[in-house]
């Protein structure tokens with residue numbers, strides 16, 4: 001398609017170290033894609049501590065009106081409540097209606113880890129992430145509550161996205177992850193709504209070839225560790241999707257390998273699955289591959305499949321050769337050296 005204007009939001013921590021790698025991978029494609037324009041945009045906790053704003057209006061405006069895609073690095077959200085602060089990534093997913101977080105987790109021969117080739121499709125707008133929390137004081141002490149929102153609309157569209165992804169994979173299998181044995185109303189609605197997707201009139205038999213099963217979220221984690229090779233596509237409400245994707249990342253050797261896109265009907269934002277990694281920030285050892293692969297996913301989402309494949313193939317060969325790896329994969333190379341090795345192979 002036509003223009004390629006990509007908002008770049010490094011945000012915090014290693015987000016700032018890995019996002020330039022994603023940009024360099026896209027630039028290395030040369031004329032095989034429309035000439036990209038990169039728009040640097042601000043967000044994050046560090047920005048909040050300096051300016052009182054975690055997600056400036058200008059950033060959202062630029063994404064909505066100037067850009068047709070974005071890359072997000074990572075944000076450092078504090079574990080305790082900070083008055084006035086709210087995570088910009090959670091807000092962006094909602095503001096841009098990026099209702100699906102698609103997370104492919106795939107092992108590469110030659111790297112440590114198990115044989116895994118699955119896609120986790122995480123609902124991205126509701127569940128506990130609506131962050132409606134209250135605290136009261138009772139005679140027995142403090143009491144805190146959170147509201148968990150599951151809607152038919154969001155469950156249906158994430159379900160439809162998951163069926164579509166499953167249909168386009170060789171095994172055509174979908175696992176619905178939930179906990180409706182305990183949460184029969186909320187997770188029950190999610191499960192039933194996703195189950196009903198193939199029978200929707202507008203779907204008209206399109207997903208007949210997709211086989212479906214389901215797994216309670218706790219046994220999902222157990223089975224992912226015991227026999228990860230049995231899973232193909234998994235669809236889950238927001239929080240379970242968040243948790244099982246970090247677990248899946250451990251199976252393939254590192255969080256630094258796992259990419260994602262946040263996708264809606266009219267916008268896409270690439271984002272490595274990992275966070276801001278304060279334990280390694282500033283050491284130039286963050287693995288850039290998750291960010292680079294997120295850029296490839298973004299391009300693929302925009303229809304540039306060959307360009308995406310060139311990036312993925314370059315990453316795969318660097319991993320398979322095993323000479324230039326960051327310490328999370330047992331290597332001694334820096335972020336810059338891994339980026340360089342990938343760019344050279346693109």
Ligand code: NAD
Pocket residue numbers: 014018073074075076077078089254255256257273274275276277278279280285286287288290326328
């Ligand atoms: P994390 O993903 O930042 O790090 C977990 C572990 O994985 C750490 O040991 C880290 O060093 C390692 N790791 C992560 N990415 C790596 C990479 N690219 N290369 C090498 N090693 C890597 O999770 P955390 O430590 O639980 O959270 C740190 C901060 O990040 C918190 O403030 C949290 O709120 C935030 N966070 C943000 C996002 C996001 O922006 N979407 C996601 C998860 C966590």
Ligand code: MN
Pocket residue numbers: 242243246273
């Ligand atoms: Mn997470």
